Amino acid sequence: MSFKIASSPHGHSQHSTSSMMRWVCYALVPGVLIQSYFFGFGVWFQIVLAVITALLAESACIIARDRPAMSALRDNTALVTAILLAISIPPLAPWWIIVIGTLFAIVVVKHVYGGMGQNLFNPAMAGYVLLLVSFPVQMTNWLPPSTIGEHSLTLWQTLHTILFEYTPAGYSVEQLRAGIDGVTMATPLDAIKTGLTQGFTLTEIYDKPQFSFLAGAGWQWVNLGFLIGGLLLIQQRIISWHIPVGVIAGLCVPAFFAYLFAPDLMAGPIVHALSGATMLGAFFIATDPVSAATSNRGRVVFGLLIGLLVFIIRSWGGYPDGVAFAVLLANMCVPIIDRYTRPTVYGHGERK
Amino acid sequence: MSHSDNNTIYVSSNVSGHFPGGIHPPERKAPACNNSIRSLPLPDELILPVRQHIGPSGNLLVEPGQRVDKGQQLTEASLSLGLPLHAPTSGIIHAIEERPTAHASGLPELAIVIKPDGEDRWGNKHTIPDYREVEVSRLLELIQQAGIAGLGGAGFPTAQKLAQQKPLRHLIINGVECEPYIAADDGLMQAYADDIVAGVKILQYITHCDSVLFAIENNKPKAIDAILAAIGDDSQIALKVVPTKYPSGGEKQLIELLTGEQVPSGKLPMDIGFLMQNVGTAYAVKRAIIHGEPLLERVVTMTGDAIAKKRNVWALLGTPIEHLLKESGFTAQTKQRVIMGGPMMGFTLPSIEVPVIKTTNCVLAPTEEELPAPGPELACIRCGACADACPATLQPQQLQLLAKAKDYDALDEQNLFDCIECGACAYVCPSEIPLVHYYRKAKAEIRNIAREKAKAEHARQRFEARQERLEREKQERLERHRKAAEARKKTQAEKAETPSSDSKEKPESGGKSAAVAAAIARAKAKKAAQAQKADEENSSAKGNES
Numbered sequence: 001m002s003f004k005i006a007s008s009p010h011g012h013s014q015h016s017t018s019s020m021m022r023w024v025c026y027a028l029v030p031g032v033l034i035q036s037y038f039f040g041f042g043v044w045f046q047i048v049l050a051v052i053t054a055l056l057a058e059s060a061c062i063i064a065r066d067r068p069a070m071s072a073l074r075d076n077t078a079l080v081t082a083i084l085l086a087i088s089i090p091p092l093a094p095w096w097i098i099v100i101g102t103l104f105a106i107v108v109v110k111h112v113y114g115g116m117g118q119n120l121f122n123p124a125m126a127g128y129v130l131l132l133v134s135f136p137v138q139m140t141n142w143l144p145p146s147t148i149g150e151h152s153l154t155l156w157q158t159l160h161t162i163l164f165e166y167t168p169a170g171y172s173v174e175q176l177r178a179g180i181d182g183v184t185m186a187t188p189l190d191a192i193k194t195g196l197t198q199g200f201t202l203t204e205i206y207d208k209p210q211f212s213f214l215a216g217a218g219w220q221w222v223n224l225g226f227l228i229g230g231l232l233l234i235q236q237r238i239i240s241w242h243i244p245v246g247v248i249a250g251l252c253v254p255a256f257f258a259y260l261f262a263p264d265l266m267a268g269p270i271v272h273a274l275s276g277a278t279m280l281g282a283f284f285i286a287t288d289p290v291s292a293a294t295s296n297r298g299r300v301v302f303g304l305l306i307g308l309l310v311f312i313i314r315s316w317g318g319y320p321d322g323v324a325f326a327v328l329l330a331n332m333c334v335p336i337i338d339r340y341t342r343p344t345v346y347g348h349g350e351r352k
Numbered sequence: 353m354s355h356s357d358n359n360t361i362y363v364s365s366n367v368s369g370h371f372p373g374g375i376h377p378p379e380r381k382a383p384a385c386n387n388s389i390r391s392l393p394l395p396d397e398l399i400l401p402v403r404q405h406i407g408p409s410g411n412l413l414v415e416p417g418q419r420v421d422k423g424q425q426l427t428e429a430s431l432s433l434g435l436p437l438h439a440p441t442s443g444i445i446h447a448i449e450e451r452p453t454a455h456a457s458g459l460p461e462l463a464i465v466i467k468p469d470g471e472d473r474w475g476n477k478h479t480i481p482d483y484r485e486v487e488v489s490r491l492l493e494l495i496q497q498a499g500i501a502g503l504g505g506a507g508f509p510t511a512q513k514l515a516q517q518k519p520l521r522h523l524i525i526n527g528v529e530c531e532p533y534i535a536a537d538d539g540l541m542q543a544y545a546d547d548i549v550a551g552v553k554i555l556q557y558i559t560h561c562d563s564v565l566f567a568i569e570n571n572k573p574k575a576i577d578a579i580l581a582a583i584g585d586d587s588q589i590a591l592k593v594v595p596t597k598y599p600s601g602g603e604k605q606l607i608e609l610l611t612g613e614q615v616p617s618g619k620l621p622m623d624i625g626f627l628m629q630n631v632g633t634a635y636a637v638k639r640a641i642i643h644g645e646p647l648l649e650r651v652v653t654m655t656g657d658a659i660a661k662k663r664n665v666w667a668l669l670g671t672p673i674e675h676l677l678k679e680s681g682f683t684a685q686t687k688q689r690v691i692m693g694g695p696m697m698g699f700t701l702p703s704i705e706v707p708v709i710k711t712t713n714c715v716l717a718p719t720e721e722e723l724p725a726p727g728p729e730l731a732c733i734r735c736g737a738c739a740d741a742c743p744a745t746l747q748p749q750q751l752q753l754l755a756k757a758k759d760y761d762a763l764d765e766q767n768l769f770d771c772i773e774c775g776a777c778a779y780v781c782p783s784e785i786p787l788v789h790y791y792r793k794a795k796a797e798i799r800n801i802a803r804e805k806a807k808a809e810h811a812r813q814r815f816e817a818r819q820e821r822l823e824r825e826k827q828e829r830l831e832r833h834r835k836a837a838e839a840r841k842k843t844q845a846e847k848a849e850t851p852s853s854d855s856k857e858k859p860e861s862g863g864k865s866a867a868v869a870a871a872i873a874r875a876k877a878k879k880a881a882q883a884q885k886a887d888e889e890n891s892s893a894k895g896n897e898s
Contacts, residue, residue: 007789009775010695010723011377017730017782117731289735345767346744347617
């Protein structure tokens with residue numbers, strides 16, 4: 001009989017890092033399904049490309065750093081990073097976009113800083129921002145949702161476009177973006193931004209086909225899909241409610257008041273909440289534990305900050321969406337947020 | 353939940369406070385708490401480590417070969433913090449030697465080994481039917497002499513705790529027993545509720561406290577009913593049914609749960625008017641005072657899937673765990689762990705030859721499927737699950753990073769020493785980081801550093817004192833020399849002033865001797881001059897060499 005010496009506690013709850021990450025992947029399913037319904041099969045190709053790149057890059061880094069490869073690969077964190085980045089970029093973006101972005105996210109943002117748990121920034125969002133500032137054209141080529149778009153591509157046409165940047169028939173993505181009226185279709189947030197600079201009021205802009213009864217056509221359903229997935233994560237206790245609620249409140253409360261004061265110039269809270277990457281950002285990206293604040297109070301502050309930054313960037317900044325920038329900026333603030341939101345330790349508070 | 357078994361209704365929770373964090377691990381108490389407490393056949397030998405509590409051990413009163421009666425005192429407490437030991441049954445002192453003991457380190461300690469004679473013959477018992485006629489100080493003495501240490505966890509000598517008299521607001525009786533698997537207190541409360549309440553009343557008499565909060569977790573309905581019945585219409589004892597959550601039974605957590613107050617860091621519950629005693633301790637106090645029986649046995653939960661007969665047993669102190677396992681149908685598995693205590697705070701035994709001691713409440717022999725050994729430690733992903741689970745509102749993920757970085761100042765600033773090592777953080781950690789292990793190590797290192805620092809400080813003070821002494825002695829010596837020189841000068845001056853009187857006394861011999869002395873002085877001066885010259889030559893030669 002051999003006696004194994006072990007440190008207490010001798011039990012463990014069921015959640016492991018890899019199962020948590022797996023749950024994140026499951027929770028993305030509704031959003032991704034809706035996204036592929038509205039924006040085509042491209043998103044699946046992007047996910048496959050990103051996952052392959054991420055796993056190869058992760059393995060290479062781990063081997064280069066002389067770490068046990070299997071346990072690191074099995075933790076599924078690279079998988080989550082890859083999928084998040086893949087669903088953030090336009091589905092028809094050329095293949096090298098996602099490969100570069102994923103390589104940057106895994107190699108530079110994650111492993112150069114010391115691997116899992118050590119990265120200061122959200123790898124997927126850092127990768128996204130790198131791509132956005134380096135390849136603005138490819139990164140903003142979103143097709144209009146299938147319900148209003150002129151073209152819908154088959155599986156083969158999609159693959160061809162991603163690989164060669166043209167459909168088999170020779171259309172560029174730019175040409176595919178034309179709507180029924182022959183005008184290039186911008187994403188809803190883009191349309192708001194451009195329309196306002198051209199002197200239109202929001203009411204006029206909302207008449208465009210990109211918008212439907214809640215927010216942007218297609219986009220609102222994608223956002224609702226990620227909202228459902230996010231609620232599943234909260235229900236499974238994979239994430240706590242503090243960050244998503246913070247993000248949504250930080251975005252929607254200022255948007256609500258801005259809308260009250262200038263309804264013709266400021267998008268309302270519902271448009272903000274259900275367009276762009278709001279829900280994906282609130283539930284799946286801002287909640288990345290490694291680069292987020294750790295205490296519950298800190299998480300609320302962190303979320304509010306992201307929401308507020310998104311509101312500011314969307315309203316007055318140079319970019320239509322801004323979730324990625326907001327998350328990265330908030331990542332930078334995490335040490336100070338953590339410092340000032342640390343809860344009082346038992347026995348160190350004021351006597352009641 | 354409401355019961356009407358004995359016309360008493362209680363709700364699932366009637367506590368006014370709340371403590372943060374906590375976890376809900378599977379309870380797994382049912383197999384053990386559903387049976388009555390069994391007595392076991394006597395083991396072949398009883399191993400009684402002389403030190404079973406906080407503080408120094410007592411002096412031996414027996415020697416090998418001596419026959420002892422049940423209850424006979426084996427050691428005498430030497431200092432105020434020590435406790436005496438007693439023979440758990442009659443027999444012969446077989447040996448007094450080093451034996452492996454129930455401690456995580458497994459280091460052998462001095463133990464008295466008794467071979468039972470099977471008669472279980474009591475010596476004299478000093479019973480007190482009515483403790484109210486006895487002075488409190490005498491009762492404290494009796495509790496001390498009965499060798500009673502807190503039976504909940506740390507094993508602090510009970511009389512010591514009771515003697516620290518400060519005005520009490522509440523006497524808290526801890527029957528929470530929040531660790532999974534353990535059902536020793538539950539079993540005791542079910543079977544001996546009247547004795548426990550009688551013990552509580554003795555504690556009340558000793559502490560002059562008119563408010564008792566008796567706390568039990570709501571997963572022990574039978575114990576709750578039994579204690580309710582035993583309390584009857586005593587208005588001074590309030591039963592507090594607390595929600596099931598680990599670690600509600602921690603002293604600080606229970607105080608916060610029952611009263612909403614926190615014990616300030618570095619202070620004792622006593623400092624804010626609370627005194628906590630475990631139900632087992634109350635029972636032992638009753639046995640000691642009213643029946644005159646010292647602490648000889650305790651309830652131990654035998655549990656875990658490697659054990660066929662999961663149940664509570666009465667185990668004599670000193671019973672080898674091996675004996676308990678054998679009597680309980682234990683089958684060792686591969687990679688078998690035997691844990692003393694529960695899965696959250698217990699420690700794995702280095703061998704099953706170690707004995708039951710006063711704080712042994714559970715022997716847990718799990719199978720690998722039941723409590724899988726921890727997987728490989730992954731990197732911390734700062735998910736904060738540990739912080740959410742921490743009942744002391746610490747930041748375990750930060751402490752872990754700082755402990756690995758050996759940043760002791762920052763650990764202190766983040767209040768590492770307020771960690772109660774309950775294990776809730778490590779239980780929830782998805783990366784399976786053995787957090788408590790890191791904290792224990794860091795605490796030990798910090799204590800070591802403090803010890804080394806104190807030692808170094810002591811050495812420095814000693815060195816400085818020595819330097820000071822040497823300097824003082826030097827100054828004194830110089831002062832003495834100076835004084836002596838002055839005195840010489842003075843006497844010489846006096847001599848010089850009075851040559852006439854001298855010559856008057858010895859006119860002839862005086863002049864002669866003076867001439868001789870002058871000659872000797874000249875010769876000496878010449879010699880000295882020569883020596884000096886030689887010295888100078890030597891030193892200049894050396895100077896040339898260098």
